[in-house]
Amino acid sequence: MKTCLVVDDSKVIRKVARHILETLDLEVREAGDGREALEACLESVPDVVLLDWNMPVMSGMDFLRALREARIEPRPRIVFCTTENGMAHIRAAIDAGADEYIMKPFDRETLESKLQLVGMI
Amino acid sequence: MASGLRSVPPKAIAPPAPPMASIQALNVLAALLEARTGQQIVRHRSTRVDTVLLPLMRERRLETLDQLVIAILDGSDPSLAGRVVDALVNCETSFFRDPHVFDTIVETIATVEKTGRRARIWSVGCSTGQEPLSIAMAFAERHERIGTPIPEIVATDVSEAALARARAGSYTQFEVQRGLPIRHLVRWFEGRADNEWIVRPELLRHIAFRQMNLVSDPPPGGGFDLVLCRNVMLYFAAEPKQRAFQTLASAMRPSGGLILGAGETVIGQTDLFRLNPGGRGLYEKIDGDTVPRPA
Numbered sequence: 161m162k163t164c165l166v167v168d169d170s171k172v173i174r175k176v177a178r179h180i181l182e183t184l185d186l187e188v189r190e191a192g193d194g195r196e197a198l199e200a201c202l203e204s205v206p207d208v209v210l211l212d213w214n215m216p217v218m219s220g221m222d223f224l225r226a227l228r229e230a231r232i233e234p235r236p237r238i239v240f241c242t243t244e245n246g247m248a249h250i251r252a253a254i255d256a257g258a259d260e261y262i263m264k265p266f267d268r269e270t271l272e273s274k275l276q277l278v279g280m281i
Numbered sequence: 282m283a284s285g286l287r288s289v290p291p292k293a294i295a296p297p298a299p300p301m302a303s304i305q306a307l308n309v310l311a312a313l314l315e316a317r318t319g320q321q322i323v324r325h326r327s328t329r330v331d332t333v334l335l336p337l338m339r340e341r342r343l344e345t346l347d348q349l350v351i352a353i354l355d356g357s358d359p360s361l362a363g364r365v366v367d368a369l370v371n372c373e374t375s376f377f378r379d380p381h382v383f384d385t386i387v388e389t390i391a392t393v394e395k396t397g398r399r400a401r402i403w404s405v406g407c408s409t410g411q412e413p414l415s416i417a418m419a420f421a422e423r424h425e426r427i428g429t430p431i432p433e434i435v436a437t438d439v440s441e442a443a444l445a446r447a448r449a450g451s452y453t454q455f456e457v458q459r460g461l462p463i464r465h466l467v468r469w470f471e472g473r474a475d476n477e478w479i480v481r482p483e484l485l486r487h488i489a490f491r492q493m494n495l496v497s498d499p500p501p502g503g504g505f506d507l508v509l510c511r512n513v514m515l516y517f518a519a520e521p522k523q524r525a526f527q528t529l530a531s532a533m534r535p536s537g538g539l540i541l542g543a544g545e546t547v548i549g550q551t552d553l554f555r556l557n558p559g560g561r562g563l564y565e566k567i568d569g570d571t572v573p574r575p576a
């Protein structure tokens with residue numbers, strides 16, 4: 161079973177994502193910000209990270225940078241999931257190493273499609 | 282989305298209770314759809330007829346399906362029947378639908394390229410354009426990588442409304458997040474306000490969109506190396522389906538390839554095509570002079 165780490169400061173978003181991901185047969189873990197996500201990754205590396213951009217304590221971008229510096233192997237797939245929906249943000253995310261990008265709001269089909277694109281389902 | 286041209290999933294909108302319709306009214310609508318497109322309103326879909334027609338009824342200030350049917354029949358509004366058909370056809374599609382199909386397309390076209398001829402592809406029932414655009418993206422990127430030519434792509438549909446959207450190359454945020462890898466979005470689209478995403482003209486220009494009814498119109502000429510007719514004939518009655526296969530065959534070059542939707546087959550449906558020995562869900566036209574040309 162593949163694991164997905166859901167990183168979002170909104171409990172509601174995490175709950176919605178968890179619900180959808182579990183029906184897609186993924187094991188779900190949660191983190192409320194980038195720092196918690198980093199701790200979770202050091203403990204055990206998930207297959208994919210669903211990553212919000214704007215969060216308190218540590219942003220999604222800072223998390224990505226820290227993850228790279230920590231040289232965590234095997235590198236998890238990164239799917240940004242954010243309300244930032246401008247081309248500049250998307251480009252910056254790809255340059256920082258994101259594999260996919262979801263513009264919120266998302267629904268089940270969006271999540272399913274993006275997870276297919278990164279080979280998780 | 283199950284149907285219609287809306288891109289917001291229907292579940293996101295609370296549908297008002299649809300008005301009741303008489304069996305006769307439903308029969309008229311079913312006959313209209315079948316006459317215009319060859320499609321039958323399948324029982325499990327018929328419950329939605331009133332829901333998909335509701336926006337049009339509102340626009341025309343009609344309260345019941347019976348009133349709508351009378352308005353179609355009295356001929357006072359010649360465009361109404363076409364609008365009803367547009368609303369009733371299932372236009373569901375997405376970018377890179379069944380992704381492995383696009384590998385088959387590239388492989389098939391690669392063999393045509395070896396002859397030195399520019400390949401031609403026909404996307405039948407192209408709906409709002411995601412299928413031909415996905416093909417164009419695959420070949421445009423291949424062109425950038427290895428310099429191979431981009432095939433000529435002709436895309437047709439019976440629905441003017443779907444074609445209008447395809448030609449505009451404008452998609453919602455939901456639509457560009459179905460099957461489309463983010464790198465393709467960055468490369469081939471421009472973002473606008475209101476979460477609208479517009480296809481770059483240099484991609485769109487590879488596709489010629491044309492209105493065409495597969496069961497009654499002659500096909501585009503010129504001979505195609507590959508025809509995609511995916512999820513179009515699913516609800517066709519037997520007789521229009523026969524005609525459709527003939528039209529497809531007559532538009533193809535000898536031993537041209539045909540790709541159907543994931544759940545579709547030619548087996549037991551027509552003797553104009555057979556499974557390509559190479560497999561991968563590709564069908565080939567059976568060569569010979571027996572294939573009739575449509576009038």
Ligand SMILES: C[S@@+](CC[C@H](N)C(=O)[O-])C[C@H]1O[C@@H](n2cnc3c(N)ncnc32)[C@H](O)[C@@H]1O
Binds near residue numbers: 372378439
């Ligand atoms: C479900 S969509 C499939 C779109 C696309 N081929 C795909 O697989 O994603 C079916 C399309 O077939 C079109 N269609 C239905 N009957 C047709 C006919 N008689 N002639 C041409 N197009 C037709 C509909 O308008 C609709 O856009």
